[in-house]
Structure formats: structure tokens, C-alpha cells
Amino acid sequence: MKRMLSFIITVLVLTGVMAFTTPGLLDKVRLGLDLKGGFEILYHAEPMEAGAELSRASLQKTAESLEKRANALGTSEPEVTTEGTDRIRLKIAGVTDEAEVRKKMKEPAVLTFRSAAEGDPQGTYSKIELVGSDFVEGAAEVQRNNLNQPEISIKIKDKDKFAEITKRLLGKEMAIYLDDQLLGNPPVVRAVLTDGTASISGHYTIDGARELADTINLGALPLKLTEKYSQSVGATLGKQSLDQTIKAGLVGSVIILIFMIGMYRLPGLLASFALILHTWLLIAVFVVADFTLTLPGIAAFILGIGMAVDANIITNERIREEMRSGKSILSSVKAGNKTSFRTVMDANVTTIIVAAVMFAFGTGAVKGFALILIVEIVLSIVTNLYFAHWLLTVLVKAGALKKPKQFGVKESDIRAL
Secondary structure, three states: OHHHHHHHHHHHHHHHHHHHHHHHHHHHOEEOHHHHOEEEEEEEEEEOOOOOOOOHHHHHHHHHHHHHHHHHOOOEEEEEEEEOOOEEEEEEEOOOOHHHHHHHHHOOOOEEEEEOOOOOOOOOOOEEEEEHHHEOOOOOEEEEOOOOOEEEEEEEOOHHHHHHHHHHOOOOEOEEEEOOEEOOOOOEOOOOOOOOEEEEOOOOOHHHHHHHHHHHHHHHOOEEEEEEEEEEEOHHHHHHHHHHHHHHHHHHHHHHHHHHHHHHHHHHHHHHHHHHHHHHHHHHHHHHOOOEEOHHHHHHHHHHHHHHHHHHHHHHHHHHHHHHOOOOHHHHHHHHHHHHHHHHHHHHHHHHHHHHHHHHHOOOHHHHHHHHHHHHHHHHHHHHHHHHHHHHHHHHHOOOOOOHHHHOOOHHHOOOO
């Protein structure tokens, strides 16, 4: 009785949670360009100055600068990632003026040191004193002062120019901007500096100081972006792709559930419930982890469901084979679960290894496909192996499954021991 009660409570609670939360989860899934519309550009980055070296830090900072620019333009959740040692991929959904965004994105990141001009309101700095090219390349680095606090040391190419600026702004603030974004609290000029070197100190954490040093080095070595690849998807085409994909997925899922129930009776119904739970958990992971759903992602989604169905079929067929050999219901379920577990786990582990290799060496859509496939397989192991096996074992021990025909096995097929 206790086993049956735990089974009923588990199924009812999970069903209620899935029914109540599914509409909200679906609305929160972030759609990719191929399902929502927008455009994607792959840039090749190189230093503006011939012979200069492209660093990983400057590439990452340029990517962050692109993301801030896209956000400032009011675009919908831009996605900017670095690939390899010299590429940046930009994805923007829901764009209305593609030409304007393209023009804005290609401009190099601009670093400026600014002071308050006459008539500027409090907290406004409109007069440009220094630009990125005024700094020595790669010279900004993090050090610790006498109080063991992090500070950033910098070097200026023109010592006389820097001496004039620090003399004029002695005791005043000089703000640091990347593009038009103010970086932290403006430091105060505390001495006239004649040797072209300075230290920027304040309430910085070590990570904050490193980030500012990287930004200054980026400004000293701005990167030129060359468009290597682009893809544009209209909003209407994206919606059609999504609608058709959902329709095909629903039809395929219904056919699978009917097949499982018709072929394996009550165990097939339990397997179908585990598949539904598996799908709900995957959608929840998409929302919680803020994954972007794309057509390759849906392909991985469908492939994972197909593997989950295979796992259930293998398990139920092993159980039926044990029954046909003349074993009892409980012995057949235990033996079938045990032998199928090894087979299914081997298949899942090898697929995870392949997907991990794809994720490590792939780019763009390949990386997304691999990541979703890995998540899908892990969820499949949890739901379609452990959970489905537990549900079936509980029903058998509770006495709800007593006859071979409830597993789709005919009495005439059972061999006497």
C-alpha cells in the first residue's frame, strides 16, 4: 500500500508541476536567429598597426565592447563570442536597421581619458585629454602600492603632453571611457607627472584593476574588424521555421507515445511519462541556464529524445525476453533493468564523448548542438533509466503488474523452466 501511495503521489505531483509551469517556461525560452529573425556576422580581428601582435585579452575586450554597443542600440539580447585566436561572432535578433548596426559594430573600440570642460554639469566629462593611441602598447599592468592595494601603472608616449595635462588638471578628476561608457569612478590627478608614467589607484579589486588595465591596453591597440561571413534571417521566415518545427515535433511525439503504449502496455505508459518529464526538464534547463534555442539545438533535442526512446525499448524488450524464458514478473523486471542498464549506459557514454569532442573543437552551431546533446543525454539517464526503472519496480512490488500480458507478452510465448 505504501509503495502504491508513493507511486501515485509522485506521478500526481510531477504532472501538476509540469502542467502548471509549462506555458510559462515556453514563453521564457530564448530563441535564436533562425527561429526569431535577425542577423549574424563573423568578424576577423587584426591590429590596426602593421606588425602589432593580437592578444587574447584585446580580442576578449573587443568582444565585450561590441556587446555594449549592441545593447546601447536597443537590440534584443545580443550574443557576442570569441572563436579561435582572431575571430568574433556577433548574433543579434529582432534588428530593424541592419545597415546601421553593421556600421556601428565595425568601428574600433575607442578609449579616451576626459576632463570636465567649462560649463559641464557635475559628473559630466566632455573634454578629451588622451586617446588610446597616446598610450604605450601593452604597458598598462596591475601592481600593488605600499598599502598592498591594487593599482594600474600606465605609460604615455608623449611625456611633455602628459606633463601639461597633469599640471593643468592637478587636484581634478580625469575620467576613463571606453566608447561612451564611463569605466568606474574617475581617478584624481594628484601630482604633475613629467616622465610619462602614472599610477591609477582607487577602490579597485584585483579583478577590477586587471579589467581596467586590459581595457587601456585594448585602447592602445585597437582592432580592425573585417566581416568574413554573415547570415540574415527575416522574422517571418524564422516564425515559419519555429511553427513547422513545433508541429513536426508534436506529431512525432504523439506517434512515439502511441507506439510505446500499444507495444508495451502499462510499462510503455510509464516510459511515455518519463519521456514527457525528460522534455519538461530540458525546457527548464534552457530557461534556467539561459540557453538559446536554434534549429541545430532542436535537432539535438530530437536526437536525444530518439535515444531516450531507444533506451526504453531496450529495457522493455529485455524484460519481455526474461518473461518468455519463464521467470517471474519481479525477477524479469530486475534482470531486464540490470542488463539493459549496461547497454544503454555504454551507448550514452560514447555519445557524450563524441559530443564533448564536438564542443571542444567546434564553433557556432556545432558547439550549440553538442552542448544540448550532452545535456539531453544526462537528463535521459536520470529520467529514462533511473526514474523509469524506479516507477516500474514500485508498481511490480506493489502488485499492480502481475500478468505477462500487461507487458505485451502472450502466455503461449512463455517457456517453462
